[in-house]
Amino acid sequence: MTGPGPLLLGVRHHGPGSARAVRAALEAASPPAVLIEGPPEGDALLALAADEQMRPPVALLAHAVDDPGRAAFWPLAEFSPEWVAIRWALDRGVPVRFIDLPAAHSLALAAEEEARGADQAPPEPDEAAEPDEAAGCEAASEAPGADAGSGVDEASGAGAVQPDPVPARPEPADEPAPTPGGEPSGVRIDPIAVLAEAAGYDDPERWWEDVIEHRGSADGAAPRHSSTSNATVSGSRPAPESASGVGVPAAPGYASAAESMARPGSAVASAPRSHGADPRAPFAALGEAMAVLREMYGHGGHERDLAREAHMRIQLRAARKEFGDGVAVVCGAWHVPALAAKTTLAADKALLKGLPKVKTEMTWVPWTHRRLARHSGYGAGIDSPGWYGHLFSAPDRPVERWMTKVAGLLRAEDRMVSSAHVIEAVRLADTLAAMRGRPLAGLVETTDAIRAVMCDGSDVPLDLIRDRLIVGDVLGEVPDAAPAVPLQRDLSRLQRSLRLKPEALERELDLDLRKESDAGKSRLLHRLRLLAIGWGEPVTGRGSTGTFRESWRLRWEPELFVRVAEAGVWGTTVLSAATAKAENRAVSAIALADVTALAEQCLLAELPDALPVVMTALADRAALDADVGHLAQALPALARSLRYGDVRSTDTAALGEVAAGLAERICVGLPPACTGLDADGAAEMRGHLDGVHTAIGLLPKARELGERWGFVLHRLAARDTVPGVIRGRAARLLLDDGRLAEDEAARLMGLALSPGTPPAEAAAWIEGFVGGASGGGMLLVHDERLLTLVDAWLNGVPADAFTDVLPLLRRTFSAYESGVRRTLGELVRRGPAAASGPVHASPTMPGFGPGLDGPRADAVLPVLQLLLGSDDNDLAGVAR
Incomplete structure (x- = not known):
C-alpha cells in the first residue's frame, strides 16, 4: 500500500516476481527501516546474512531448549522477497527486524495442539511439520513481480503450487463454503483461487502468472504475445461456477476487485510497463483486493493469524514511533489489510494474553532446493525452485538461457543436442504460449518444447531435467560464526578434518579401513548412526567383500540439524555423545538381541569407554535369557563383531568369552527346542540354524565348538520328532562341512522320501536340504543319486496330495538360477541313472564327468x- 503511513509490501513467498517487485519498491521509497514477517528471535542473526560465507538457500532454525526435537524452519531462497529485503537493508545500513509471532509462542502452541490431539486444528505457520508453513510467513497470495530489465519476471511453472504457508488450494466443493461477512465454517480460504475464479480462471496458478508475473519489463517493452494475452484476461471468458471449490459471492466490491486486477489497463497489469510507473502501485492494487477478501471472509479459516497479526501491529507501532511513518513492511499479502486496520494497542495485547511460551534457541542452517520442492516434512511447497532461481538470476532472455542450460545437461549425458535444437525449442515455446493465450512462455511451455524437440517425445530425459535443473541439488552455506550447539561445532570440525563435506546430492562412498583417513570416516558415520543422525547408510559394496571394505550412501538433509540438536543432550562432542547414548541404551535394553546389536555398533564406532558397560549388560542378559531362539538370534551379531579386531585393532577378548558361552548354551538347548514346532516356528528355527552355523565358524574356539555343533546337527538330522525342514537343513550343513558321507546323505534322503512319510513332511525335508540359495540346485546336478531319489519320490506322490506339496516345491526350486533349472530339466528328461553298478557308471550330461x-x-x-x-x-x- 502507498500513501501516508508505512509502506506495506504484500508478497508471494519464494516468488521471483515478488522479489523483484520488493527490490524496486524499496529502491523507490528508501524507507528508514524494514520490517519482515519472521520470528523476532532471529533479529540477532540478521547481520550474518551479509557474510561472504552465507549462500542461500538457508533457513532460520528454532528449537525448544528442553525438547530439541520440537523445531521450526523459516527457509529463504535467493529469490525469496524476504531475503531480497534483508540484503537490501544490510547493504545500505538500514535497520531490519522480524515482527511475526515469536517462535517461543509458536512452538508452545504447536505442542499444546499436539497434546490435545487436535488433528483438525489450524496448523501453526511457523511449525516445521507443515510444508507450506515452513516459510515462516503466511500469505496465500503475493505481490506482483517487477523485472528491472529482463522482459520476463515470472514465477511460472506447470502445475506449480503456491509456496505459501497456507493451503495452496481451497477445500473441495463438497465442503461448506464460508459466507460473506461472516466467519468461515471450517474452510480455509486460498485468496489466489478466489480471485482467479472471479476473473474466470479455473487454474489459480495460471491466473497469477498471466496477470501478475507475466508483465512487461521496466524498460517499457510490452511482453510478447501481449495482444493475445490481453484479449484472454480482459474478461472474455465466463467465470466457471465454483471452479476451484469455493463459491464466489456476487458481491460488487468483490468482483470489481478481482476484475480490476485482471484488466489490461489495471495498476497491477500495466504498472511496470513504462519508466514513469510507480513500482509501489501494484502492491496497493493487491492490497485493495485482499482487503475486500478479508472483509468478506474474516481470517479465512486461519484463526491463529489473529494473534500473529496483533503482534505484527504492535511491532509496527513501535517501529513507526522510532523511525517514523515511512517504514517498509514485507509480509504475506493476506496480512496487509490486518496491518493497515485501525486498532488499539490494548486490543492487540488482549489477543496475545495467555499465549504459552517455551525457551528457544535459533540459528542459521543450510537448506536445499529439494527441501523447498517437497510438500511434506520441512519443505516450502515449491515445485520448481531451480526454475525460479533461474528466472530470478537471468539478466535477460530467460527462456533462451534456460534452453541453453537444458542443452548443456543433455550433452553431458551424451545426447545429441545441437544449437538448432535450442533455437527450435525456443520458437516452439513462444508459439505454445501464443496459442494458449499466455503473455510469455512459462515452465509448462518450455517443458513441452523440450520434450518435443530435444527429447524426441520421450519423458525419460525429462526426469533428468526435472531432477537436475527444475528442482536442482543446491545446498546452501552458512558462516562459521553462526550460533550452533557444541555437538554441531564438533561435527563440523570432523567433517572438515576428514574432508567429508555434506552434500545434498546422494552419493556412494567406498572406504578401505586399512587407511587411517577412511577408518576415521567410518568411525564418524557409525557414531552418527548410533546417535540417530542418518547422514549415511551402509550399503553392499560392489568391490571386495572383505571385512576391511565398507560402502556408504551419503545424503545430507536439513532436518539432520534438528537431529544434531537432539543428540546434543548426550554430550558436546560426537565421541562423548555416542558413548553416553550407548551406555544408556545398554542399561535400559531388555532383549538380548538389542544388547548384542549395540555391542556390534560400539565396535564399529570404536567406543572403548562404552564397551565395558555394554559387555556387562550383555553378560547379564545372556545369563538370564533361557530362550534358545533369543540366544541363537544374538550369536551372529557377536560373531560378526569379533571379526573387527583384525582391521580395527579392537580388543574383543571379553566379547569372545560371552559368545563362546552363548554357543555352548545353544548346543545344549537347541535339540529340545526344535521338537514339536509348527510350520512357521520351524521356518524361523531354520533361519536360526543357519545363523548359528555361520557364527560358530567365526568364533575363536571354532574347532572345539565346531565338533560339538556337528554332534548337535547329527542329532537334529536323525530325530523324527524334528520338523522336516530342520532335519533336511541339518543334513545339508553336515554334508557341506564334510561331516556326512555322500552315501549317508543319500540314505537320509531315502528315509525322508519313503512312501510312509507324509508328502508335506517330505517336501519340507527337500526344501531344507536343497532349497533356496543354499546351492542345492548344483548339488542335484552333480549328484545323480540324490536327483534320482527326488525324481522317484515326486513321481510317487498321490494325485490328491500333489496339490498340497506343489507350493512348497515351487518355492524350493524357483529360487534356483535359470541355468541350474534348465540343466536339471535336461537330466530328468534323459531319465534316471542305471540301477546297477557304480553310481558313476551311468552316462552323464556333457561337461559333467563320472x-x-x-x-x-x-x-x-x-x-x-x-x-x-x-x-x-x-x-x-x-x-x-
Whole structure:
C-alpha cells in the first residue's frame, strides 16, 4: 500500500516476481527501516546474512531448549522477497527486524495442539511439520513481480503450487463454503483461487502468472504475445461456477476487485510497463483486493493469524514511533489489510494474553532446493525452485538461457543436442504460449518444447531435467560464526578434518579401513548412526567383500540439524555423545538381541569407554535369557563383531568369552527346542540354524565348538520328532562341512522320501536340504543319486496330495538360477541313472564327468604357473 503511513509490501513467498517487485519498491521509497514477517528471535542473526560465507538457500532454525526435537524452519531462497529485503537493508545500513509471532509462542502452541490431539486444528505457520508453513510467513497470495530489465519476471511453472504457508488450494466443493461477512465454517480460504475464479480462471496458478508475473519489463517493452494475452484476461471468458471449490459471492466490491486486477489497463497489469510507473502501485492494487477478501471472509479459516497479526501491529507501532511513518513492511499479502486496520494497542495485547511460551534457541542452517520442492516434512511447497532461481538470476532472455542450460545437461549425458535444437525449442515455446493465450512462455511451455524437440517425445530425459535443473541439488552455506550447539561445532570440525563435506546430492562412498583417513570416516558415520543422525547408510559394496571394505550412501538433509540438536543432550562432542547414548541404551535394553546389536555398533564406532558397560549388560542378559531362539538370534551379531579386531585393532577378548558361552548354551538347548514346532516356528528355527552355523565358524574356539555343533546337527538330522525342514537343513550343513558321507546323505534322503512319510513332511525335508540359495540346485546336478531319489519320490506322490506339496516345491526350486533349472530339466528328461553298478557308471550330461579327469585337471597347471609365477613343483597336485 502507498500513501501516508508505512509502506506495506504484500508478497508471494519464494516468488521471483515478488522479489523483484520488493527490490524496486524499496529502491523507490528508501524507507528508514524494514520490517519482515519472521520470528523476532532471529533479529540477532540478521547481520550474518551479509557474510561472504552465507549462500542461500538457508533457513532460520528454532528449537525448544528442553525438547530439541520440537523445531521450526523459516527457509529463504535467493529469490525469496524476504531475503531480497534483508540484503537490501544490510547493504545500505538500514535497520531490519522480524515482527511475526515469536517462535517461543509458536512452538508452545504447536505442542499444546499436539497434546490435545487436535488433528483438525489450524496448523501453526511457523511449525516445521507443515510444508507450506515452513516459510515462516503466511500469505496465500503475493505481490506482483517487477523485472528491472529482463522482459520476463515470472514465477511460472506447470502445475506449480503456491509456496505459501497456507493451503495452496481451497477445500473441495463438497465442503461448506464460508459466507460473506461472516466467519468461515471450517474452510480455509486460498485468496489466489478466489480471485482467479472471479476473473474466470479455473487454474489459480495460471491466473497469477498471466496477470501478475507475466508483465512487461521496466524498460517499457510490452511482453510478447501481449495482444493475445490481453484479449484472454480482459474478461472474455465466463467465470466457471465454483471452479476451484469455493463459491464466489456476487458481491460488487468483490468482483470489481478481482476484475480490476485482471484488466489490461489495471495498476497491477500495466504498472511496470513504462519508466514513469510507480513500482509501489501494484502492491496497493493487491492490497485493495485482499482487503475486500478479508472483509468478506474474516481470517479465512486461519484463526491463529489473529494473534500473529496483533503482534505484527504492535511491532509496527513501535517501529513507526522510532523511525517514523515511512517504514517498509514485507509480509504475506493476506496480512496487509490486518496491518493497515485501525486498532488499539490494548486490543492487540488482549489477543496475545495467555499465549504459552517455551525457551528457544535459533540459528542459521543450510537448506536445499529439494527441501523447498517437497510438500511434506520441512519443505516450502515449491515445485520448481531451480526454475525460479533461474528466472530470478537471468539478466535477460530467460527462456533462451534456460534452453541453453537444458542443452548443456543433455550433452553431458551424451545426447545429441545441437544449437538448432535450442533455437527450435525456443520458437516452439513462444508459439505454445501464443496459442494458449499466455503473455510469455512459462515452465509448462518450455517443458513441452523440450520434450518435443530435444527429447524426441520421450519423458525419460525429462526426469533428468526435472531432477537436475527444475528442482536442482543446491545446498546452501552458512558462516562459521553462526550460533550452533557444541555437538554441531564438533561435527563440523570432523567433517572438515576428514574432508567429508555434506552434500545434498546422494552419493556412494567406498572406504578401505586399512587407511587411517577412511577408518576415521567410518568411525564418524557409525557414531552418527548410533546417535540417530542418518547422514549415511551402509550399503553392499560392489568391490571386495572383505571385512576391511565398507560402502556408504551419503545424503545430507536439513532436518539432520534438528537431529544434531537432539543428540546434543548426550554430550558436546560426537565421541562423548555416542558413548553416553550407548551406555544408556545398554542399561535400559531388555532383549538380548538389542544388547548384542549395540555391542556390534560400539565396535564399529570404536567406543572403548562404552564397551565395558555394554559387555556387562550383555553378560547379564545372556545369563538370564533361557530362550534358545533369543540366544541363537544374538550369536551372529557377536560373531560378526569379533571379526573387527583384525582391521580395527579392537580388543574383543571379553566379547569372545560371552559368545563362546552363548554357543555352548545353544548346543545344549537347541535339540529340545526344535521338537514339536509348527510350520512357521520351524521356518524361523531354520533361519536360526543357519545363523548359528555361520557364527560358530567365526568364533575363536571354532574347532572345539565346531565338533560339538556337528554332534548337535547329527542329532537334529536323525530325530523324527524334528520338523522336516530342520532335519533336511541339518543334513545339508553336515554334508557341506564334510561331516556326512555322500552315501549317508543319500540314505537320509531315502528315509525322508519313503512312501510312509507324509508328502508335506517330505517336501519340507527337500526344501531344507536343497532349497533356496543354499546351492542345492548344483548339488542335484552333480549328484545323480540324490536327483534320482527326488525324481522317484515326486513321481510317487498321490494325485490328491500333489496339490498340497506343489507350493512348497515351487518355492524350493524357483529360487534356483535359470541355468541350474534348465540343466536339471535336461537330466530328468534323459531319465534316471542305471540301477546297477557304480553310481558313476551311468552316462552323464556333457561337461559333467563320472569322476575326476586327471589330464583335464593337469591342463590348468600352465595357467596357474603363469598367474602365480610359481614353479611346477610348487603346483604339483594342486589341480588334483
